[in-house]
Amino acid sequence: xxxxxxxxxxxxxxxxxxxxxxxxxxxxxxxxxxxxxxxxxxxxxxxxxxxxxxxxxxxxxxxxxxxxxxxxxxxxxxxxxxxxxxxxxxxxxxxxxxxxxxxxxxxxxxxx
Amino acid sequence: xxxxxxxxxxxxxxxxxxxxxxxxxxxxxxxxxxxxxxxxxxxxxxxxxxxxxxxxxxxxxxxxxxxxxxxxxxxxxxxxxxxxxxxxxxxxxxxxxxxxxxxxxxxxxxxxxx
Numbered sequence: 001x002x003x004x005x006x007x008x009x010x011x012x013x014x015x016x017x018x019x020x021x022x023x024x025x026x027x028x029x030x031x032x033x034x035x036x037x038x039x040x041x042x043x044x045x046x047x048x049x050x051x052x053x054x055x056x057x058x059x060x061x062x063x064x065x066x067x068x069x070x071x072x073x074x075x076x077x078x079x080x081x082x083x084x085x086x087x088x089x090x091x092x093x094x095x096x097x098x099x100x101x102x103x104x105x106x107x108x109x110x111x112x
Numbered sequence: 113x114x115x116x117x118x119x120x121x122x123x124x125x126x127x128x129x130x131x132x133x134x135x136x137x138x139x140x141x142x143x144x145x146x147x148x149x150x151x152x153x154x155x156x157x158x159x160x161x162x163x164x165x166x167x168x169x170x171x172x173x174x175x176x177x178x179x180x181x182x183x184x185x186x187x188x189x190x191x192x193x194x195x196x197x198x199x200x201x202x203x204x205x206x207x208x209x210x211x212x213x214x215x216x217x218x219x220x221x222x223x224x225x226x
Contacts, residue, residue, distance in 0.1 A: 089155070
């Protein structure tokens with residue numbers, strides 16, 4: 001069974017204080033690892049897809065990296081508007097179910 | 113439309129009643145997904161449509177749950193004889209292709225079963 005574990009569950013940072021969120025996964029043949037951002041009362045918003053170990057992607061203050069067992073979402077000099085829940089998800093390769101397996105998320109609060 | 117639209121945004125029902133949730137995906141998106149998000153839990157995959165067909169119904173939690181999609185566009189998720197454990201946010205997402213590369217989510221329907 002595919003599993004995604006995110007840590008920490010919650011993280012409070014001061015504005016400008018860089019940190020990383022962790023996503024550990026177990027999946028039979030990774031087809032893709034996804035990061036989404038979710039604001040209260042809204043659906044998740046796509047951030048990144050990573051396909052293979054060693055791959056990195058960046059968007060503004062966010063950088064996502066991938067190894068064979070985990071992914072990190074690095075947040076550099078965050079601003080209050082980066083406050084949200086960040087979700088990690090994996091998709092299994094080899095056909096079959098196309099649904100993503102999501103972690104429970106990391107609730108990030110950036111204080112001014 | 114500009115994004116994925118779901119209705120109603122909130123639904124309160126009594127245990128044992130049937131409910132229908134609606135999803136209007138982004139125009140031209142062939143793939144459509146239903147997920148459920150319970151308090152303190154991760155998103156749970158329910159069902160996937162490619163066009164009007166549902167090749168993957170593996171996530172539906174029981175036979176009380178069913179879904180259909182007509183005209184390759186609007187989808188409805190029906191829950192019969194609702195139970196309190198069905199209370200959750202039901203999220204719909206669409207993507208341009210089957211690849212699951214980039215899902216666009218609606219804001220969801222908050223279902224409360226009393």
